[in-house]
Amino acid sequence: MMKGYKPILFKRHIVIILSLFMMLAHPAITKAKSNKLHFPIQKKTIVIDPGHGGYDKGATGPDGTFEKSVTMELARVLALELEKTYTVVLTRTDDYWIDILKRTAMANHLNADMFISIHAGGSFLHQASGMSLYYYEKISTSARMFETESMEESKISNFKERWSNIQGRHQENSKVLAERILNSLKKKSGENVEYSPEIQGAPLMVLEGADTPAVLIEVGYITNPKEEKSLNDIIVLTFLAQKIKKGIDDFFEKAP
Secondary structure, X not given: OOOOOOHHXXXXXXXXXXXXXXXXXXXXXXXXHHOOOOOOOOOOEEEEEEOOEOOEOOOEOOOOOEHHHHHHHHHHHHHHHHOOOOEEEEOOOOOOOOOHHHHHHHHHHOOOOEEEEEEEEOOOOOOOOOOEEEEEOOOOHHHHHHHHHHOHHHOXXXXXXXXXXXXXXXXXXXXXXXXXXXXXXXXXXXXXXOXXXXXXEEOOHHHHOOOOOEEEEEEEEOOOHHHHHHOOOHHHHHHHHHHHHHHHHHHHHOOX
């Protein structure tokens, strides 16, 4: 052994040097952790479809209100409510016509998480009233043919865009979505507006090709003088939009 060599002292120096290195490195490690990337959670996408548009006015109220105007206005109000939480896309943003299947195609191409089609009811009986929520339910071929022939919106320019019967796989979730919205709408409002909507299954073409939970909402009978007046009231439309949003929130929070 070399003269004057002290193993214990040498080891002590090594420990001190390592301790100093760790102390100097610690802030850098802490800083690296604080700079860790945080990716935002992707918002769910909801497609809102204002029914009719352009040459297709839909139903007309006693005072001349067009269904296409009511659906557009409610869609805008609903979009403002939903944009606080979701990514929202409208199938049309002004008064123009879109083929019924292209509306569904838009939702599918966007890989949307939900499709909401907005309409208003119409009847030769002015006393007919109330709100209805529809989910897709297939019926017999003969009944389907009758429905297609009776609908003005069935003038389709490109039938190849149809996703035939694909909504079937989402039928249960679509029904649950309708129920969530119904439960929200049934609750009383501070604006003294109260609706008692009902849920129905129907082979609606605008829902048939949607590859996502989808419902059609008829927000009242525009041919009923009282309901026509309500559907021209921004307070009522805002109330409806807030209630529909609450139902949508409940659906996503308690997803089946």
